[in-house]
Amino acid sequence: MLKAVNLTKKYGSHEVLKGISFEIKKGMIYGFLGQNGAGKSTTMNILTGLIGYNNGEIYLKGKPLKEDKRKLLETVGYLPQHPVFYGYMTALEYLNFIGQVNKMSPKEIKERSKEILEIVKLTDASKRKVGGYSGGMKQRFGMAVAMFNHPEILILDEPTSALDPEGRMEVLELIEKLKSDGTTVFLSTHILNDVERVCDEVSILHEGKIVISENLEELRNKYIQPIYDVEFEEECSGIKKKLLPLSWVQNVSIVKNQASIYVSDLSIAKQELLKTLAAEQNHIVSFNLRKSNLEDIFLRLVNKNVDL
Numbered sequence: 546m547l548k549a550v551n552l553t554k555k556y557g558s559h560e561v562l563k564g565i566s567f568e569i570k571k572g573m574i575y576g577f578l579g580q581n582g583a584g585k586s587t588t589m590n591i592l593t594g595l596i597g598y599n600n601g602e603i604y605l606k607g608k609p610l611k612e613d614k615r616k617l618l619e620t621v622g623y624l625p626q627h628p629v630f631y632g633y634m635t636a637l638e639y640l641n642f643i644g645q646v647n648k649m650s651p652k653e654i655k656e657r658s659k660e661i662l663e664i665v666k667l668t669d670a671s672k673r674k675v676g677g678y679s680g681g682m683k684q685r686f687g688m689a690v691a692m693f694n695h696p697e698i699l700i701l702d703e704p705t706s707a708l709d710p711e712g713r714m715e716v717l718e719l720i721e722k723l724k725s726d727g728t729t730v731f732l733s734t735h736i737l738n739d740v741e742r743v744c745d746e747v748s749i750l751h752e753g754k755i756v757i758s759e760n761l762e763e764l765r766n767k768y769i770q771p772i773y774d775v776e777f778e779e780e781c782s783g784i785k786k787k788l789l790p791l792s793w794v795q796n797v798s799i800v801k802n803q804a805s806i807y808v809s810d811l812s813i814a815k816q817e818l819l820k821t822l823a824a825e826q827n828h829i830v831s832f833n834l835r836k837s838n839l840e841d842i843f844l845r846l847v848n849k850n851v852d853l
């Protein structure tokens with residue numbers, strides 16, 4: 546659907562993108578992760594034709610974007626990181642304006658406005674001035690504007706970052722709904738929970754390069770390090786000596802009556818660990834497998850410079 550090949554971008558002598566490549570397949574929700582200043586917005590502005598780039602190639606639906614930029618970009622909807630609206634217009638007036646820009650007929654504009662405002666749950670506020678909307682409402686309205694023209698791919702730059710938990714939830718639900726309707730979504734964020742919740746694939750942008758590009762499930766499987774947290778009735782330092790020699794145990798850390806057991810082979814650990822521990826005099830109070838989340842993986846990849 547959308548493919549970037551070896552994109553580079555310099556602001557003066559500052560090379561923000563040092564040759565990034567990725568592919569967003571049709572129907573996917575694709576997460577674009579990176580710390581502040583990593584170049585996420587820069588990439589999105591390039592993909593939507595708002596700013597130029599130095600080298601590389603962009604393909605939209607298999608065609609080079611350069612060849613027919615105007616026509617190809619008609620299939621792309623974009624919600625910038627800091628959308629600016631004419632705050633004195635009501636939602637309906639604003640959508641009317643967007644529809645006219647897109648050369649839609651008055652009838653089409655009216656129908657689409659009604660439909661889209663229902664989707665983003667702003668029907669009741671449709672006659673209020675957009676300037677008076679809350680942050681969450683503005684964000685949802687921004688999505689309505691981006692989706693107005695039935696784009697096949699929607700590019701959302703940090704759609705949830707400025708929102709409170711409830712507002713975030715509403716926007717995430719909307720994104721999930723879009724996916725079920727077949728829209729492809731490319732979204733940037735630094736909120737890892739949101740990525741875990743809605744994305745199928747992710748890329749992590751770091752120091753101008755994509756350090757990882759992977760299906761979320763595969764990413765988890767690849768980088769997961771299973772840890773069992775076990776609480777005993779009494780102080781448990783004795784188990785360390787017993788567990789460490791086992792081939793499937795990588796490390797054991799003990800704090801009073803709590804043990805964290807890092808295992809290298811989850812399938813053996815599932816069968817053996819509880820048995821081994823149950824043979825102890827010290828009784829088990831709780832036993833939990835801690836799943837590593839995207840945050841653990843992200844920190845390992847980005848901060849600790851794990852060699853890939």
Ligand SMILES: Nc1ncnc2c1ncn2[C@@H]1O[C@H](COP(=O)(O)OP(=O)(O)OP(=O)(O)O)[C@@H](O)[C@H]1O
Nearest residue numbers: 556561579580581582583584585586587588626735
């Ligand atoms: N117009 C510009 N001129 C010069 N430098 C710029 C310009 N726009 C962005 N930059 C620089 O490029 C780098 C990437 O910025 P960008 O806004 O793309 O990052 P980002 O990943 O979107 O960050 P954030 O998470 O804060 O939104 C930053 O170092 C920024 O200062």
Ligand SMILES: [Mg+2]
Nearest residue numbers: 585586587626
């Ligand atoms: Mg940004």
